[in-house]
Amino acid sequence: xxxxxxxxxxxxxxxxxxxxxxxxxxxxxxxxxxxxxxxxxxxxxxxxxxxxxxxxxxxxxxxxxxxxxxxxxxxxxxxxxxxxxxxxxxxxxxxxxxxxxxxxxxxxxxxxxxxxxxxxxxxxxxxxxxxxxxxxxxxxxxxxxxxxxxxxxxxxxxxxxxxxxxxxxxxxxxxxxxxxxxxxxxxxxxxxxxxxxxxxxxxxxxxxxxxxxxxxxxxxxxxxxxxxxxxxxxxxxxxxxxxxxxxxxxxxxxxxxx
Amino acid sequence: xxxxxxxxxxxxxxxxxxxxxxxxxxxxxxxxxxxxxxxxxxxxxxxxxxxxxxxxxxxxxxxxxxxxxxxxxxxxxxxxxxxxxxxxxxxxxxxxxxxxxxxxxxxxxxxxxxxxxxxxxxxxxxxxxxxxxxxxxxxxxxxxxxxxxxxxxxxxxxxxxxxxxxxxxxxxxxxxxxxxxxxxxxxxxxxxxxxxxxxxxxxxxxxxxxxxxxxxxxxxxxxxxxxxxxxxxxxxxxxxxxxxxxxxxxxxxxxxxxxxxxxxxxxxxxxxxxxxxxxxxxxxxxxxxxxxxxxxxxxxxxxxxxxxxxxxx
Numbered sequence: 219x220x221x222x223x224x225x226x227x228x229x230x231x232x233x234x235x236x237x238x239x240x241x242x243x244x245x246x247x248x249x250x251x252x253x254x255x256x257x258x259x260x261x262x263x264x265x266x267x268x269x270x271x272x273x274x275x276x277x278x279x280x281x282x283x284x285x286x287x288x289x290x291x292x293x294x295x296x297x298x299x300x301x302x303x304x305x306x307x308x309x310x311x312x313x314x315x316x317x318x319x320x321x322x323x324x325x326x327x328x329x330x331x332x333x334x335x336x337x338x339x340x341x342x343x344x345x346x347x348x349x350x351x352x353x354x355x356x357x358x359x360x361x362x363x364x365x366x367x368x369x370x371x372x373x374x375x376x377x378x379x380x381x382x383x384x385x386x387x388x389x390x391x392x393x394x395x396x397x398x399x400x401x402x403x404x405x406x407x408x409x410x411x412x413x414x415x416x417x418x419x420x421x422x423x424x425x426x427x428x429x430x431x432x433x434x435x436x437x438x439x440x441x442x443x444x445x446x447x448x449x450x451x452x453x454x455x456x457x458x459x460x461x462x463x464x465x466x467x468x469x470x471x472x473x474x475x476x
Numbered sequence: 477x478x479x480x481x482x483x484x485x486x487x488x489x490x491x492x493x494x495x496x497x498x499x500x501x502x503x504x505x506x507x508x509x510x511x512x513x514x515x516x517x518x519x520x521x522x523x524x525x526x527x528x529x530x531x532x533x534x535x536x537x538x539x540x541x542x543x544x545x546x547x548x549x550x551x552x553x554x555x556x557x558x559x560x561x562x563x564x565x566x567x568x569x570x571x572x573x574x575x576x577x578x579x580x581x582x583x584x585x586x587x588x589x590x591x592x593x594x595x596x597x598x599x600x601x602x603x604x605x606x607x608x609x610x611x612x613x614x615x616x617x618x619x620x621x622x623x624x625x626x627x628x629x630x631x632x633x634x635x636x637x638x639x640x641x642x643x644x645x646x647x648x649x650x651x652x653x654x655x656x657x658x659x660x661x662x663x664x665x666x667x668x669x670x671x672x673x674x675x676x677x678x679x680x681x682x683x684x685x686x687x688x689x690x691x692x693x694x695x696x697x698x699x700x701x702x703x704x705x706x707x708x709x710x711x712x713x714x715x716x717x718x719x720x721x722x723x724x725x726x727x728x729x730x731x732x733x734x735x736x737x738x739x740x741x742x743x744x745x746x747x748x749x750x751x752x753x754x755x756x757x758x759x760x761x762x763x764x765x766x767x768x769x770x771x772x773x774x775x776x777x778x779x780x781x782x783x784x785x786x787x788x789x
Contacts, residue, residue: 225580229572232576233571233572303530303533303561303563303566304561304568305581307533307535309557309585309586474537476536
């Protein structure tokens with residue numbers, strides 16, 4: 219990996235970490251974990267279920283919001299503010315810039331998720347007083363959430379490479395919602411005959427399968443997450459992200475920076 | 477070897493919503509800048525100066541032609557390590573300090589870690605920002621940002637420096653500092669290509685200038701030659717309360733300012749005018765041929781519609 223990608227990634231990380239908006243979102247997520255704790259305490263016998271469900275949903279939702287809102291501005295903000303001019307006038311290739319930006323944001327999200335997940339585990343510890351074997355799937359669920367962030371970041375970058383930040387946010391969020399319903403879409407495709415069914419099936423396979431990356435329910439019940447699923451989801455998320463980033467690079471390579 | 481060789485570089489954009497049509501931003505441009513030269517690219521706003529710089533920086537892609545920079549093709553990645561660029565009204569990462577920003581750019585330029593820190597401090601000192609080196613850039617004034625911009629442009633000791641409107645938005649002291657920096661670059665043997673519409677700066681700094689208007693190069697010339705061309709007139713200044721009778725008859729245009737008279741007349745009348753002053757026992761202060769200013773050259777090269785705007789002296 220080019221060292222320039224590392225420098226750009228670190229600078230992106232540093233900029234994001236120093237942005238106060240990020241802390242507001244993390245504070246909201248931790249607040250939601252605390253709320254989960256309160257709700258858990260009044261939910262007799264299902265405290266753990268409520269804490270994991272609400273806590274991880276908060277981590278996922280706020281992480282996706284951060285991924286979208288920072289992701290769409292990663293490149294467009296640099297063009298608008300012309301910070302990109304002084305970067306690209308150096309021996310930096312455009313693809314290195316896009317890839318560096320992607321790693322910077324995903325790195326930021328990994329660190330954020332770590333802190334938000336710590337919040338969830340603290341909440342979990344306070345209702346159960348100790349960690350158990352059934353808490354291991356929660357770690358897998360957190361890992362899958364991070365994989366979701368990778369895909370969302372890549373999509374935000376892709377859409378922002380050819381559209382306005384607002385449209386890029388709309389497209390990315392729409393794909394996130396549709397991707398969470400992709401299993402339902404596949405089920406629907408089987409019930410519809412002809413071209414419509416084929417089309418629904420194609421869309422279901424084309425959109426990112428976020429539903430497969432969502433195992434919060436299973437983790438909340440303490441159901442084990444199969445190793446094969448972890449491997450499959452890892453490969454799937456990385457490949458999907460790589461394709462989206464490649465698309466962003468291809469578009470950005472040809473773009474005139476007016 | 478030429479520092480920059482622009483060969484029919486051309487740029488057009490597609491405009492219109494439904495029926496796209498090409499709009500020329502830069503007509504085929506042919507221009508050569510020699511090594512060690514300070515070249516001023518003059519023109520009113522929207523003339524094509526920034527487009528040319530963006531093309532050379534690879535920020536926009538040409539629709540025709542090419543350029544060679546320091547003997548290499550403009551697309552050659554090696555070019556970038558030998559050039560520095562200051563964009564117009566530069567803006568940098570808000571949350572970084574000037575020191576962090578320069579360090580980041582040094583990393584991207586491939587400067588070795590050992591020499592980088594020392595060079596960053598040297599540049600901060602050179603542009604007078606040592607005291608504010610740790611302050612976040614969002615707290616910087618426009619003038620301070622411009623200084624950071626200049627520092628980043630020359631940080632990696634490039635052979636060729638492109639400056640887009642480097643004096644724009646600066647107070648007189650800031651302009652003076654930029655002038656000094658450009659002169660220092662010249663003394664170090666660097667090639668400087670800068671765009672401006674401030675003619676006095678161009679006249680003071682440039683070896684040669686090019687005038688561009690509506691995306692078309694109107695003329696190129698050496699400043700020394702352009703401003704040394706005699707207009708066929710002389711200017712005489714002498715002590716007097718009023719214009720002596722007889723001077724007007726020699727075709728002089730004179731004006732009285734306090735106890736001095738400034739008169740411009742055809743150079744063929746020089747001896748006659750001096751004889752007249754001697755006869756009247758008037759003390760002569762100066763006599764000099766009237767030379768063309770860069771402003772006159774600039775206005776002459778621009779089309780009449782543009783003559784009324786864009787020129788700031």
